[in-house]
Amino acid sequence: MSESFARIMNQHAPWHLECVICGATYSGLELRYRCECSGTLDVIHDLSKCELTREELDRRLGSKNPLDKSGVWRFRELILPLPESILEQIAATRGEGSTHLYETPTLAEKIGLENLWLKHEGENPTGSFKDRGMTVGITLAKHIGMSAVACASTGNTSASMASYAALSGLNGIVFIPEGKIAFGKLSQALAYGAKTIQIEGDFDDAMALVQEVCDTEGIYLVNSINPFRIEGQKAIGFEILQDLDWEIPDWIVLPGGNLGNNTAISKGLLELYEVGIIDALPRLAVIQAEGANPLYTAWNSGEEMNPIKAETIASAIKIGSPVSWRKSMRGLNKLKGIVTEVSDNQIMDAKAMVDADGIGAEPASCATVAGIKRLVSEGIIKPNEKVVGVLTGHVLKDPKIVVSYHMNELPNINSKRANAPIRTSADIDEIRRVIRQ
Ligand code: F0G
Numbered sequence: 001m002s003e004s005f006a007r008i009m010n011q012h013a014p015w016h017l018e019c020v021i022c023g024a025t026y027s028g029l030e031l032r033y034r035c036e037c038s039g040t041l042d043v044i045h046d047l048s049k050c051e052l053t054r055e056e057l058d059r060r061l062g063s064k065n066p067l068d069k070s071g072v073w074r075f076r077e078l079i080l081p082l083p084e085s086i087l088e089q090i091a092a093t094r095g096e097g098s099t100h101l102y103e104t105p106t107l108a109e110k111i112g113l114e115n116l117w118l119k120h121e122g123e124n125p126t127g128s129f130k131d132r133g134m135t136v137g138i139t140l141a142k143h144i145g146m147s148a149v150a151c152a153s154t155g156n157t158s159a160s161m162a163s164y165a166a167l168s169g170l171n172g173i174v175f176i177p178e179g180k181i182a183f184g185k186l187s188q189a190l191a192y193g194a195k196t197i198q199i200e201g202d203f204d205d206a207m208a209l210v211q212e213v214c215d216t217e218g219i220y221l222v223n224s225i226n227p228f229r230i231e232g233q234k235a236i237g238f239e240i241l242q243d244l245d246w247e248i249p250d251w252i253v254l255p256g257g258n259l260g261n262n263t264a265i266s267k268g269l270l271e272l273y274e275v276g277i278i279d280a281l282p283r284l285a286v287i288q289a290e291g292a293n294p295l296y297t298a299w300n301s302g303e304e305m306n307p308i309k310a311e312t313i314a315s316a317i318k319i320g321s322p323v324s325w326r327k328s329m330r331g332l333n334k335l336k337g338i339v340t341e342v343s344d345n346q347i348m349d350a351k352a353m354v355d356a357d358g359i360g361a362e363p364a365s366c367a368t369v370a371g372i373k374r375l376v377s378e379g380i381i382k383p384n385e386k387v388v389g390v391l392t393g394h395v396l397k398d399p400k401i402v403v404s405y406h407m408n409e410l411p412n413i414n415s416k417r418a419n420a421p422i423r424t425s426a427d428i429d430e431i432r433r434v435i436r437q
Pocket of ligand 1: 128130152153154155156157158224255256257258259260261262316317362364365392393
């Protein structure tokens with residue numbers, strides 16, 4: 001334990017940590033990710049003191065203060081309420097968030113909805129929603145004097161961590177499943193200078209190993225088991241509501257892998273409700289890939305989650321033992337939520353639709369749209385309900401899969417919306433013929 005960490009631990013934080021299973025509490029800056037009973041931890045704020053209003057949040061949209069310009073730190077009182085003077089010095093921010101909420105009438109019509117918006121989290125600095133959690137995780141690492149950070153990742157967390165660690169002068173170490181992450185994401189980890197360890201195993205193996213290494217080596221773990229990552233990701237929900245001028249949609253829909261993101265969105269919305277900034281709550285739908293569906297199975301059986309060996313084309317959510325399943329279920333219960341699953345074919349078909357709309361997103365993100373389509377066809381989402389889908393990652397994270405889809409070269413995938421390139425000789429008449437066809 002570093003000297004500065006020991007010093008900080010004794011400092012008071014205006015929040016505390018609480019176990020999701022037994023309710024045991026710990027001080028806000030204690031370096032732990034699990035309770036003595038092994039339950040994961042929540043950051044619990046004293047919301048009775050929060051005086052944040054819609055008007056103040058809207059005022060910040062036009063401010064030049066770097067904290068206000070971040071779509072995470074704009075909501076700082078609900079995320080990491082350290083004194084402003086400290087945050088101004090230590091916040092590791094790249095201006096994350098403030099992503100577009102696209103109104104998508106063409107896609108809505110194809111799916112059978114009157115109103116569909118897509119919140120494009122791929123527009124974050126490193127191309128995924130992970131930046132929202134990472135800015136908070138890395139800021140806390142700095143605050144408590146850590147010099148190294150680590151994560152296990154299906155690719156986006158590692159890209160984000162590598163960038164924010166570099167920005168903050170911390171050593172970044174990433175654990176990735178060998179050969180199973182998209183090239184764009186691997187490129188980012190390498191480019192931003194993280195020590196990149198490719199594990200012979202899957203994400204779940206990497207996750208188990210990184211927890212052990214962090215414990216023994218004094219490295220700060222920034223996977224979403226770290227409750228401060230969850231705090232940052234709450235801002236997705238905050239921003240969706242601010243984008244909609246504080247009108248509450250009927251549904252927010254997003255993909256589920258390690259289950260941190262839906263945990264974050266439900267926690268954030270419940271807190272926003274508690275402080276009176278909103279007076280109603282949307283419902284939440286979590287979409288899993290058929291081959292990586294432990295939450296879906298547990299949700300339907302009403303029992304505890306059983307880990308599985310995951311397999312899906314959407315490598316970002318190829319996770320069989322999600323760390324945050326308990327918190328995820330708690331949030332779903334409170335937001336009248338639902339969990340469904342979609343096949344790889346449905347994911348890739350939905351992706352072709354999202355991409356062809358000019359928006360584009362990576363496969364896991366498009367589980368969102370495949371799931372909305374399924375829920376509309378089953379009558380669970382009604383045609384006149386207002387639906388916001390979260391697109392979690394950028395289309396260029398995984399260019400190989402895009403090209404393979406359009407060349408109809410993906411095993412077991414029927415590329416029914418393929419737009420294959422047309423090969424011609426370098427002959428003007430031939431080209432004219434192709435164009436006129
Ligand atoms: N979509 C994308 C693009 C992701 O990268 C992830 C998770 C998810 C959805 C699922 O979110 O885990 O909070 O339920 N990616 C992690 C990673 C696991 O390592 O980048 P979740």
